[in-house]
Amino acid sequence: MEYQYLIDLNDEKNWLFPIVNREPNGNVWEEARTIHYPVGKESLMRVTDSVFHPQPSAHCHYHRAAYEIFFWSMAPLDYYAAGKVAEVPPGCITLHRPYEPHGFGFHALTRKVGFFHRMDMPLEDGICSALLREKQPDARRRPDFPKAGAVMTDIVRAEDPVDYRRVPWQEMDGVRSIDRPLAVERFDGVTMKMLIARWETGGVKEVWAAEMEKGFTAASNPWPLRTEMLYVTKGEVRFTVYDDTFIAYKECIVKLPKYGEYRIEALSDAVVYDVGGQTEWFLLFRDRGSICASDGARLADAEAMRELKARHGCEIRTIGKN
Numbered sequence: 001m002e003y004q005y006l007i008d009l010n011d012e013k014n015w016l017f018p019i020v021n022r023e024p025n026g027n028v029w030e031e032a033r034t035i036h037y038p039v040g041k042e043s044l045m046r047v048t049d050s051v052f053h054p055q056p057s058a059h060c061h062y063h064r065a066a067y068e069i070f071f072w073s074m075a076p077l078d079y080y081a082a083g084k085v086a087e088v089p090p091g092c093i094t095l096h097r098p099y100e101p102h103g104f105g106f107h108a109l110t111r112k113v114g115f116f117h118r119m120d121m122p123l124e125d126g127i128c129s130a131l132l133r134e135k136q137p138d139a140r141r142r143p144d145f146p147k148a149g150a151v152m153t154d155i156v157r158a159e160d161p162v163d164y165r166r167v168p169w170q171e172m173d174g175v176r177s178i179d180r181p182l183a184v185e186r187f188d189g190v191t192m193k194m195l196i197a198r199w200e201t202g203g204v205k206e207v208w209a210a211e212m213e214k215g216f217t218a219a220s221n222p223w224p225l226r227t228e229m230l231y232v233t234k235g236e237v238r239f240t241v242y243d244d245t246f247i248a249y250k251e252c253i254v255k256l257p258k259y260g261e262y263r264i265e266a267l268s269d270a271v272v273y274d275v276g277g278q279t280e281w282f283l284l285f286r287d288r289g290s291i292c293a294s295d296g297a298r299l300a301d302a303e304a305m306r307e308l309k310a311r312h313g314c315e316i317r318t319i320g321k322n
């Protein structure tokens, strides 16, 4: 059986149902492709990749249930939220929670890799939309085509921003950068940085960046109990899962399947984001810090540490440095 561990975002083979969204005047404003369809009751691991074109509308909208986490690249963009607008540099991340209206202004081609949860747009919807485009390419432009409901799940149009106050991006709550982490934990060969906390996502996930030094290694438990999703934004990392080996590089998504023991080795300095976000890294590190300060013997007790990691869903058994 073939399992797709590695999803290169730049390989068109991985663009599921690419679409082009146009303004009413016909100008292209978004080239979008679904990269991964959501799974489970929280609709986790929905991934999209879009390139936006300069456009007059900020397309302000909000969601009633969905959370969005966007990785931006290629060019700076204007981000509108909470009565403020800021220029967000490439490399930043934005977080959009339910009932937080948000809009974006683009001045050059700008790329967004999006990770969603609680936005229920399953594979069946993708297939049905693709079928509609094939059979009736103009259907969505017809005045009698339904405007709400199943057409776009949980995307509610908001008024366009007027008189928003311009501020530095650091003053926007939803903008995150690896240079301004919410928490940092250092180990030999790797620095973990929290960009999005679990209390900001309805408790569903948290997003950490792992800054790996060349030679850093990590090995999982024999049968990890959850599929994990990682996003490599810098460097090269070799993964071994079961008896399969592959190298992930910049702009690759990596899926590590439930039950598959894996090993990671950074072949260069690398940055890898935990975008599946299931491990409770923050609680794990806080608990470990407390134990470290109060009870060094327990920290050295392998069984106690195994139990601590299991409690917080951490499947990393060992880390090291080559």
Ligand SMILES: [Fe+2]
Pocket: 061, 062, 063, 068, 096, 102
């Ligand atoms: Fe949104």
